[in-house]
Amino acid sequence: MKTLTALSTIAACLLSVSACADNKATQAPNIIYILADDLGYSELGAYGQTKIKTPNIDNLAKEGIQFTQHYSGSAVCAPSRSTFIEGKHSGNAHVRGNTGDGNKGRMRGNHPLPDTRTIADMFKEQGYATAAIGKWGLGGMVGTGHPNDHGFDLFYGYLDQRHAHNYYPTYLVKNREFVELDNPEMIKKGNVKSDAVNDPKSYAAFKGKEFSGDLMADEAINFINSNAKADKPFFLYFPTPIPHAALQLPEQALAKYDGAFDETPYIGNKGYFPHQTPRAAYAGMVTLLDDYVGQMLAALKKNGIEDNTLIIFTSDNGPTFNGGSDSEFFESAKPFRGVKMDLYEGGIRAPFIAYWKGKILPGQSSDLISAQYDMMATFADLIGVKANEDTDGISIAPTLLGKGEQQQHEYLLWEYPEKGGQQAIRMGKWKGIRTNLKQDPNAPIQLFDLSTDISENNDVASKHPDVVAKIKAALTNRSPASLERWDFDGYKVKNDASE
DSSP: OHHHHHHHHHHHHHHHHHHHHHHHHHSOOEEEEEEESSOOTTSSGGGTOSSSOOHHHHHHHHTSEEEEEEEOSSSSHHHHHHHHHHTOOTTTSSOOSOOBOSOOGGGOOBSOOOSOOOHHHHHHTTTOEEEEEEEOOSOOSSSSOOGGGGTOSEEEEESSTTGGGOSSOSEEEETTEEEEOSOOOOOOOSOOOGGGTTOGGGTGGGOOSSOHHHHHHHHHHHHHHHHHHTTOOEEEEEOOOTTSSSOOOOHHHHGGGTTSSOOOOBOSTTSSOOBSSHHHHHHHHHHHHHHHHHHHHHHHHHTTOGGGEEEEEEESSOOOOOTTOOTTTTTTTTTOSOOTTOOSHHHHEEEEEEEOTTTSOTTEEEOOOEEGGGHHHHHHHHHTOOOOTTOOOOOOHHHHHTOSOOOOOSOEEEEEOSTTOEEEEEETTEEEEEOOTTTOTTOOOEEEETTTOTTOOOOOGGGOHHHHHHHHHHHHSSOHHHHHTOOHHHHTOOOOTTO
């Protein structure tokens, strides 16, 4: 009898384990989408960076798949985020530039996202817990643009992009409440004087006690822990403001690059707060972001959900050119032409790494041409729901998982009404771009063969009129609504590169 009882117990245990395994195999996957801010294509070790250390992100690339031809949705913050949230390219997405909503002070926000089905709504329809933690940039407390109105159960961070220019703010926003922080009021009052550039006291006023990056990383990890404990699938959108200027970071993060580079103090003459060792500060900020990624991965492992969680790491646009950053020194956009605010490759080509233990084969590299607005279709594919019918994206799940036939884009499209007005098309190996459209609506199309001219130095439009004609047709044959929004005066664009 004892033997039979033991055998029955073992059989029950085995059946239980099998049932748990089957349940785990069919469980809805968690998805974490990490969006760095102004991080250049070549600022990660996995993409050739040698001066900045990013071991955790590099390991995700080593253990997952790394894309070499992925693009952000736009060349600056707000419209890039809009393409992700809406699943549309910047010719159709509602937020097209870094513009304010007309409100002041704490109520200020950016051009608001209208009432539309978003990527977060899609997850909520499937019973997911949803969070946006970081920099929103698609509306403020007033109007239609608040993240709680667009499918996110939890928001924590900066609603307004200008608010995000200070990593030691006096408050952050949690849902519809202001969270007061123990930081002094910091106001930019001119540059550091020439006779005080080497005096640490000149920079002391731009440090605080509570660093927003740490607070947002802690909130993200709490979100992971609480939903893992509740056995609830989650979608975590983590649009960190790092490494966007200002150059501010905790001392322990800065110390990792103490004496690492030759430095010229940044006195604040190109916007944002000054810093005595700007190169060390910038490198330290990128490495600090890498630390946050490591902490999130550790939380997944601790909760036993690593093998049911897809992690994606990418950036919202190319590297910046102001605020004390030194993109030339770090070769941040190498080998591309242009930086943030440009539709040349340096402004929109983005790193893209996907890791999913047991689902994505390690050590892969893909040259699939893809864009930020592909995520809605991709995530819909992965969680078994329909993306918006009017999405401009395609699912890249077949490439991620190595299953099924991968659809290809006929072309990618960008429209950016700032910096004179620009349009661009990526069509196979060809890249077409038009600039200075505000002054010249009929500006000619510049054409580059990216297979032989990755730096976009040789305009070959005159040699390939047939390709130019195809690109011109793609730029004009679009919906009336998108063409109406290509009205510079009607859109009231304020050229604010700082955002």
